[in-house]
Amino acid sequence: MPTLLQKLFSKRAVGSGSARDCSTAAEQCWASAEFDLAQIRLIVYQDCERRGRQVLFDSKAIHKLDTSEPTADETKTPPTRSGACHIGSQASEKDKPPTYQYTRPASDVNMLGEMMFGSVSMSYKGSTLKIHHIRSPPQLMVSKVFSTRFGSSTSGSTNTLQDSFESMSQAFPSHASSIGVCRVPSAPLLCLARSASFFAGLCGMLKPREHVLISHAHAHSNPVDMPSRGHSEDGDSGIARSASLSSLLATPLPSPGSSFSSGCASSYQRRWLRSQATSLQHGPMPRWNTEEMFSLSDESCSSNPATIRRKKIAISIIISLPEREEENHNFQEFFFSHFPLFESHMNKLKTAIERAMILCRRIAESSQRVQVYLCRVMEALGEFRMTVWNLYMAPRISEPVWLSMTSQSTERNLLCQRFLKEMSVLMDHGAKSQFLSALLTAVLTHHLAWVPTVMPSSLPPIKSACQKPASQTVDLLAKSHPYNPLWAQLGDLYGALGSPVRVCRTVVLGRRRELVQRVLYILSYFIRCSDLQEHVQPQGQMKNPDNPANPCSSQTTDPTPEKTLPPKPDPLKHTACVIEKALNPESVPGTSVEQNNETLLTDTKSTNPSSSLESSAVRPECTEMAQECFGEDTDSVGGGLEHILANQSPLLHRVQFHIGSPRETENEGQAGGLSGAGCGLDRKLHQRLLTDIQRNESSDSALGDSDEETSQRELYMATEQKEYELPLPSYQVESRASVNHFGRSLLGGYCPQYMPDFALHGISSDLRLKQCLMSDLEHTVLHPALDEPVAEALCIVADTDRLSVQVVTSQRRVCEGGRLGRDVMVSNLVHTLITSVRQLYALNIASDFCVMHLEDRLQELYFKSRSLAEYLRGQTRVHVKELGLALGIESSDIPLLAAVASTHSPYVAQILL
């Protein structure tokens, strides 16, 4: 059902538009399809050892009864597309708040409960995350299952709430038909609940009789201990494991930057650490925030651990997917790529539900108790729906300057021209108040991702001097040590590069649309992140039977009669050749076969079981053989393979597990410096083979070797070398600019209302900003979407009407006169920087030169930050005058330079604190 407004906006934010567009018109909506608030359903479920499962909330079972609009189901009314989902305006006009009817939960809740908790409940007491895809009707379900925590005084927990529910359903067995209205005097809730139009007056009157919560006795299940770390024996393997082993494996990660002072690599380092932190190498290693529980008491008392496990609460969000295939696809792509944001809002919802439960327990009268509970939860759900709607539907900056310059080098000149033009206009506008200088000071101080983009590259430029080189180091890192580029990008946008980690957002406020959009446009140059490219198989390739994902590709479906292989390949010969190649890649195969063959023959013939360890070090990496075995004639070669397998079986009766890191590298890894790890490894493999063979020659004595004498290296080889090598399937990929990434989605346009996710967006009114900002910032610190601990959350609020710039922080400091945050001190360096760019532009110097100059000047800031860091290293007191005279750093520059310095010299923050 495309609306008229929908037609006014072009389909996609990305890939359209050009540099010539006027910034003021170039804002586009993200989503390709309408998104309905009713598509989001909330279910709260409880699984109690004693009582089985109960639905504690199901938004589908709540219907609004409104005397003025009796039939309207508000959640079905989509907000206008031009605006965000609105809060407020209509609700206050209504005299009669709506009432709600709670009917029997939908028929699918039993199944959904099964899915949330699983058929066997887990004894794990942290929170569990689950996502289900329901085929029909198409839905996505995200569940978080928490163990509960009660205060000692109120160990009754949700029982009171449940009791109320249950007593009600008992008292009114004909629940479904009996529809009544209940009135709750809830003025404070009312004002809070004036959220979306669909939500208007929700928390008015409720009737207890409609609330039916069905207890599912059959769903009751006993917790089962899952095999997990630290248990002495593992199921079907018999591998002895111990807790001490696990703890040994979990070697602590290097703390960010603690041993790293060179200052060249903050972005490289962040990514490397991420790769480390999310590595499977150490096995599961809880990183943080694992003890997240569902709190049923506002006191944080410790309770009997035995009771903790008994009760679990699941919060599920069920999103109905669009019917149309393309819309469905688009939404899913958006959902999964933006999951951290969804999850963060779910956490907020969870907190609200917790509070609602705690609050309602204080109410003695049971019908009222339920009403308060429902009101609160509905209110929180309304917030959640609205936030998600906004996240998906809000307008975006269609052409963020920095990203566009990164991705479209051909348009660079035009982009530069337009950027400088807009910047000049803006500077002239706020010249007296130094508005732009203040704003850029704040943005450069907190959105720190610009720093790595000006750190001088030490590699020769590939194209031209002014074009910034793409980081080859990071590229190499990404290939060999996968980290999540989306995560990296999110951190960039929020400026989470410093130490300690701070995240920042910027909101531009103002009634003049054009002005706000101009500011947003300019800031989209300074708030930087990497650009993402997606490499996927072309659509046609997916259906190709030779697709590597298809394991039965050229495998025949009707078994063909076995062909006879002309000359049966002698596996030993082949292996020998391969080894020979490995030893001396440039020589002609076969020249030294005999010698190697000897080695190998000794090896395979070895009957001494205790020497098998040594001999297994020279297992073949038999590419050629594998190719022959798994080529076209797969069927016929089967026997050959079996034969090979049989030959090698004696070696495998004793499996060596080796953990940790055998000595492997000589300094050669460094010889290449930044150059590929791949070739280094090849070389190492060859050397290793060589070493092994040398060892093998004298391995007769290995029989008597004690464990200690057996070098770790050999053990490593033993496990590393013996597998059959198969070629890695090559595959064709299509590279395209990624659409669903944060760089495109979190740089918002001029929105009617404040939203909590965007790294940058504009708003016309600060009403909601004032209401929500502090709690949003606090929430960000508690549940950062970034998936790593955050020390502080900040928001820069630039008011284009009053030409003021303030910074609001989660570390609440008292601000005078009811102001949100503190005014920004203009950094002199920033001011002179933009002034001189402006003047150069005024002198009619080519705009791309002006932009180059701007980059050069930003680089100066980086160099200055290094001076400052070095200065602070040995200093206990900072002499501002000294800084000014010698380093050209004034007191107004110190916050900026210290923040920049903290990206490369983490100690700076500690000194300045």
Place this chain on the structure above:
Amino acid sequence: MKQLKTIDCIKRWRHFTGTSRRYSCTQLVKMNALVALCHFCELHGPRTLFCTEAVHPPSPSPSQSGPGIPGDRDREADREGEGLTMRANSSATQRADMCEGCRSLPASHPGFVSVDSETGIRYLSHQHPRQPQLFSVVRQACVRSLSCEVCPGREGPIFFGDEQHGFVFSHTFFIKDNLARGFQRWYSIVVVAMDRIYLINSWPFLLRHLRLTIQSLQNTALKVFDSEQCVCPQRAVRMNSAFSPAVFPHQRSGNAARSLTSLTQHPNLWASLHSSFSWLLKACGSRLTEKLLEGAPTEDTLVLIERQTEQEEEMSGWDGAEGGGSNPQPSQSESVQVKDFQFDDGRQEDLLGPKFKSLRHLRQVLGASDFRQLAWHVLMGNQVIWRGADPGLIQSAFNVLKALLPVGCVRAVLYSPHYEEAYRCNFLGLSPDVPIPAHVSSSEFSMLVDVLNVERGCVNPISDDDILSLYQFNISSANTQPTDKGPTLLNKIEVALSNENLSVEVVSLCLLCLKEEWMNKVKVLFKFSKVDGRGKEDTQKVLALLGATGPGEEDNVRLLKFWMTGLSKLYKSHLMTAVRGGERTLSQ
């Protein structure tokens, strides 16, 4: 070859500027995800059948830079606690409780490996993961995917997990089996990772491709099923035979649980699955790539690279001319010295005797006034001649003085037996008896420092530090200009040098800042005057906006003009050509 040398050059340059960053290989093997095929065995419950892991090469890790190369001891220490060895006779216990349906590779099979040559990542497949710490992770994922988590319709994707057990993307599915209860067997493919977000981000990708894999297995098995049904319709058999649920699985003795290979009649199934899974891990890991920009290299870097390239070309020219002769001799004295001067600070350590350690040291020895004069001449691009008997001392003086200039402005002849013209070098070291030509000594564009030995008759110098006890320095120049006004850069350096609170490192970084700042002004002036060819009036405006006007203006302008000669060729040619295309018209 050239690339390698360039990198080498950069490394040396980094060392030289103190910004070196070393990548040491830590002994880490990492896996960020693994794929496993699991099966719910009728007899044994959930079992892991086949598992593909990605083993990463030792990683380059950013490490502390510092003088020297970390010894083996360092790396030895790193490894302590990591080098843990565990052995287990795994096969015995494992086999006791296994049937054909629970097994993929025969116990004797060594597994498969594929190596990604580009990254060095090795994809290993075995029945169980090789790393014991991953064993229980996979086991957990397997049990949860097949006996705990509930998927509507029993076939489909689920994501689940927690921080303790890792996170799992699981897809369950049935495979047709003529002999199985209900004529089908239940399997799942799980992808396990610790990075929750990454795994969830990859959901659409994983689902798309795992579906292909699963459908392919299902279709193949269906054909086998159909053909078996033709031969021996099981339904009829079962209907006719006395059926007891308790003994049912065991009745079909021998075939109690058939392997997936048998169900698909695919003899190389595991090899193919290995390839599929390896590919999946690789494709999933490289699905998204970042384009991350770094700052442009500094002019100093560019100039060093250009010089290095030139030298290589010269060398290869000689090689060609002399038929690959071993030692190219011509003008060696000069070129080698120049090279040493630029790239290698270590060489001067070979020369014994007293040396200047820093600009501050030089300033202390010469005195503030003489130092000012000397530095002024250096910054203005005048020829600075040091004449004395101790080449080591002179070299060390040049070494600290050259830090005042961009690399591109440094042309040095460290120690020569005869005078060299100013166009060849702005730093010239001479032995004591070399005469200075009259046109030079009378020129205001040169200055001479005579290093004279103080006659003390004492054989042992008191200490290297005490240069003044050994030498006396006479400074002379025909220059009549005042050297105490500008340039601004020198004034600032002097403030830093005279402030003893600032360490040598701070001073050198401060100098780096100042040089970069002025280099950026140089670029603007170059663009303005040389590229665009603007008039005097405009140029004056630019000088004002650059902060080059005011006191010391004349010196500032001279400095800017001299430094312009130090711009890299690459930069200059870039501005001359490329930028012109994007010029705005005056009407704009």
